[in-house]
Amino acid sequence: MGVGGNFWDMLKPYARTEGFDFLRNKRVAIDLSYWIVQHETAIKLHTRNPHLRLTFFRTINLFSKFGAFPVFVADGTPSPLKSQARIMRFFQSSGLDLASLPVPDGTSVVDRNNKFLKCVQECVELLELFGMPVLKASGEAEGLCAQLNKEGHVDACITSDSDAFLFGAKCIIKRLKPNSQEPFECYHMSDIEAGLGLKRNHLIAIALLVGNDYDLKGVQGIGLETALTFVKSFDEDEVLDRLCELGGGNMLINNSDESILKTRLPHCSLCGHPGSKRSHFKDSCERCSSTKQEGCLQKPIGFKCDCSSCEQDKKEKEQKKNEAWKMKVCTKIATEPNFPNNEIIQMYLNNQHTNFTGAEPFISWKTPNTEMLIDYLAFKLNWEPSFIRQKLFPFLSTIFLRNIAKNQDTDLLYGQYEFDCIQRTKIRVGHTFYLVSWKKSTQTVNNNICTTPSKEAGLQEDYDELVDTFDEADVTNVRVDDGCLMTDENMDLVMAAYPERVDQFLQQKEFKEAKSRKKGKAKSAEDPSSSPSSRGVQLNITQFYRSSKGEAAEKIKDDSFSVGKRDAGNKRFSKSARRRLLLG
Template identity: 25%
Template sequence: MGVNQLWQILEPIRQRVGLETLRGRRLAIDLSCWICEAQNAKGMAHTVTSPYLRNLFFRIHALKRLGVKLVFVVESSTVCELKWETVRRRVEERRPPAFNGRRAVAEIRKPPPVRRQLKHKMEKCVQMLDLLGIPYVRATGEAEATCATLNLANLVDGCVTEDSDTFLYGAPVVYRGLSTNEKDPRVDIYTLRDVEKRLGMSRSSLIALAFLLGCDYCPKGVPGVGREKALKWLMELGSTSPLERFRAWNKGDDHCISSTESFIRRKALALEAFPDSRIMDEFLSSVEAHRTFVVPPCQRPNVERSLDFIEAHLGWPHSYTQQKVFELLTYFAMTTTQRVAASDLAPERILKSRIAKGVAVFEVEWRGREAVKIGDENATKDAYLVTIENAALVERVYPNIVDDFRRVSSKKRNATRSKKCDERPRVVQTATARVVPETIVVVSDSDEEEGESLIVLSDSEDDGSRARESHVDPLPDIGNLSIRDSRQIEKKRDETSGSPLPLRERLRRQKCLDDSHLGKFYNL
């Protein structure tokens, strides 16, 4: 699809980024590419019901919840005359080997060829887009031409497609290889600016490659001319337009700038009517380029009808589908200027805040007619749906709900801290200590204020004499800490009691020990 081997040529400028970079951007999506990609995916054929609809729904859900604005482009059912040969070949390749139906063979051989399957799938996708409120435009020609026109008119920020000839129609930015897989959400970005600056090729150079290597309008290209020779010739031309050289060849100009051009000229002129002016006009002045497009706004998703449609075509249960479609409805309510009645949908409260994939989110409980779970007839607390929403978006739209949640959370934290402080034990446990001989026995002073504590050390020759508390006091609970480790004792005391004085200083002020014995005490 597109220009043969062009993606390999553009590989040096490919930028693989995460889907998060698409947040806030508006993208034009070639719907036919998504349909063909889903139908050709390995493991989905004959195992998944309507894989193209399943792929469409999950990608819409992931991108919309990410904050990406989508505009789908529906390809015309009428095949461009230049593409008849390519379409016939594709239809014949999909026919089973034992196919002998005369009517079907006649259909693919007469102009224009019929693509009944693609047309049917396209209309099913359009029905889903209508139910989910996703905007789309219908192309009168090729979908990639319409995507490029929307991009050139700044109606979208880029084109999502697998057709490399989107560049030939003038698209400045192309996204390819989009994946919404939770383990590796990514997309590849190509820009026409990088093609010009880093590869030294202009838009006319890409059109020349379409003639030489082949594309949808001339599948075979120029026999005998490969990718390396074509690129070598384009580098030799420099700023000279290769399309102008094609026209000069037709006018009888036999002057060639190199042996490479001489070889390509001889091979190209051996073909009938090279270059085909219709193909050149298709890329340079497509009918889509002269249209004035108006991108319709997003509409409110129809949850009820979506449930019936998805159950009929995908076989999903209503409860699962409702949660997915409801998440699109809540996003629509928070990002559109269209008013959603509070009786239908309104946030009740925030249940929890957390970080999901590096983004702050809220778990929001909703109320209203649309929020009632399928199967729960009574509007009770457990009957309402809960969604995970972007925290910044919720705070911007519903600041009062966020303020209430933070106020309640703050009260809960303060209550928990107070409870822990009240439950903390205030009696110091007995700890063992080694006392050197001839240690002065510390006696409690009767003038000490109530609640003060004195550590009494017994004078003993035996290592392992015990330190005893004279009475219960507000000293910290040192647990199993050894009294030898004075630094940890002091740190524990400061954290629990908040006393500004360390233990060493308190003992000195109480005149229990002089400096020499304090040194012995702390170096036990």
């Protein structure tokens, strides 16, 4: 969805891959419909209510693993243009005759089906129990995401709709690969401007020419490459006005008579240089390397003169060719009925995609309603409460550490767990974490956390190849050890919350390393064979394992040599025979 004509493929060379901490402590707007639709087809036959499952795990991973502050945006009432385009897309996918399309009256609105709206409403309920802010757009969700990004309320948008750039977005995250060192595939508007020379109005012009979510057709006969070359010939401030003029039938290209009056200088047919063949017959021209008596040389095959006259002629031909191409494109635009649609242009340029009562949107993150969240998931997904608490724990521990760092009163799972210690450092996909142990507090209620997943959650292995690892249940990395929970936590966050514990851990780690080095030196002093000098010499394998076969062979050789020597000294043999026995 978004701009037609493989628009993302055009932007692909200018994509960035950002590191693990790209979104840490940053706000990110999420197109909720994009999350619901993205993998629903892949897993709907394998799990119950996949939209809730995906939203649950993605929210936890984005908040706890990547440290982001998500802002969710839901679609509002679609515009009549979007409704008409949706009907046309349905006709095309169903193979129906487009001639039977209902005539748009400019007021009819076709909303999504009730099943999808129910999925959206359930996800909104789940996110509100998480304490996540959920905003409703007046129209398209990507429009509000782009507005929040443009006005600085969020740092990036997560969506696959390329027309978010047309709405004014500055940074779009199109794909997440969590189990890699660079998990975010990002597109920055600054990179597109520098690489392609396209700004926001240029992109809107391309969308009008090749088609978009509100007009699937665009201009007949104009593809993405043609549209790109055409709009780049205009400045950003004039490109939309030029399209409006062309749509009104005003041609922009006027042939210049000056180029027609110019004539190309005569060239010698022999050498190809300026001048006539008669003048070059006796005396060679200045450009030929032969002697004056021999005349000009025969020009080689494929020769092209590089004189100023030829260069000017070449430029004029290129200009005429470009003007003819532009005239052809302009003719196609002028013959397109009702082009361009000013309502689409105003929709993209509009910066009011929500019904905010104040000057700015109110965005806040609240404390999650843990017990209601557990009951909601247990009812909707048929999960065991203990399994939900286990998977929810990294989300709660992140909130706990952030509150401790801000000196705010807080507890973890209603006071059931408290910070114990830092077990060790852990490297995951090239990023270092602290493995933190959480122990049960003395006031522990009867809400145990177990490691046995529910029957619904166990389906992960069945469709592991169908969905992104960003949606896996075990990405949260919670382990149970003697009643304590182990989680991977961001090192800076733990340092901000418990600086004394981190200093103590680092001192203990340094002490252990020093003790290990000291023990290694003592062992080297006691065992000279294990000294660095002796270890540096690699011994032959026969020095470690003496072969009995080799010793027997050595003994046989010595015995045979002694026998031969004894026989060689026997006077009964001739001198030559004794020599052969001795040297044999």
